[in-house]
Amino acid sequence: MDLRLLVQLGIIGFTFFMLINASALLVYAERKVMGFMQQRYGPYRVGPHGLLQPLADILKLLMKEELTPKGADRWLFTLAPILAVTAAFAAFATVPWGAETTLFSLLDEPVKLGAADVNVGVLVVFAITSMGVYGIVLAGWSSNSKYSLLGGLRSSAQMISYELSYATALSAVILLAGSLSLRETVDAQAGYWLGVIPRWYVFVQPVGFLIYMIAAIAETNRAPFDFPEAEQELVAGYNTEYSSVRFALFPQAEYINMTTAAAVATDLYLGGWHGPFLPPAYGWVWFLLKVGAILFAYIWVRWTVPRYRYDQLMQFGWKWLFPASVINLIVTAALVLYFNA
């Protein structure tokens, strides 16, 4: 086996490992940030500053008894969490997270940091993200419980509605970059305007970025759009009947989806691994910082904004967000045509 293949396999393994870590870290970060926002400490007993809390949580979930409701569809009940978490991991496959590097001149030829480099990368991410809804819908249906079914139904309606705005916001960036490859989109954002302002698309597409973030929050079923699991109305929503590891896979899928949405936002709008002060070889530090900032904003929003009402969500999605994204796309297309011609 040649070295190149080994290195590529290593990068894929590393990406996978870091995604698992991201979900564990986000559980901790979420509880800590929530604690601070509510003027309390959050977890602090397990390990220094409660840092081992995610490990304790995972261990607890592994030890629990795994229950299957009597009326449940056994096959789909088991398949649903697997589908959810597989789609979450697979969506990250084409997201690049660093510039080409020789790993500190260890290799002769530079390798690309990222699990896979596909020339239609943006679309692959979008396609696989849209498959994630099946996990939730099937979990809701196969549980054979009213609360679960309602949660699953709401989720599919919500995801169909917000996918449109999400895709339309993405299209505007594709128009600007003139490429469907995430790596080329990132590299198109290198350099500065007037020597100070980074050439990030967020400065050209502020409306698009806002639409993308709102749609991404809805796509990942996070508050204030967390209707599939609105606990006051639906107990816990689609995962009401789940326990143990099968339950644990759903929050994990949610956190990994959040990470993917943040990573794609970083690549498309925030210039990916390009940033001042650091040499290109350390671009991944910028990438991590930007993803972390977006994820913090995610948690911040969750503990600040109360949940919408369901009809308000649909109204907002179809009557405000979607028209706004279409207008954004048309204006962007006209301007690109004007400046390129």
Next chain:
Amino acid sequence: MPETLVFYLLSAIAIGASALVIGQRNPMYSVLLLIASFGALAGLYIQLDAPFVAVAQIIIYAGAIMVLFLFVVMLLNAPQEDAAEWDRTHPLRRPAIARFGSLLALLLVVELAWALLSASGIDRPVGEQAGAAAVGSVRALGRVLFTDYVFAFEATSVLILVAMVGAVVLARREGEAP
């Protein structure tokens, strides 16, 4: 050689899943098997060097249309499909409408066989055929769609719009404010 193996594997999944879609009593399983079949088809498109078509297949069919199917199946809440009365009788004694259906199915099989036999270049690898590279490129696809085939493209969008308006009209109850 591995490519041939992958081709046969994907084809087997596509055909097997499609056959099972019809055989299922539970509509939920039918929907899922159809998604598996679409996924295998997308894999075949990748083998044909058309990643854009593959991804479009996943986004549109597996991601959007099948979610709607699933939605409808869940809303109708039809867990089991009961076999019709005539399904258990001898094929020749079934009502006329069922016989007409089997006639149509037979016609489709003949048509497919005819199309396969008369298609040219089916025994050659796709890479050698002209225009195979053009299908893969999004730019080329977009240009062709909005120039040579613009009438078909616009006609299709009008057709979809008509279907959409029709659905809205049908779904609105009598006397309700629009």
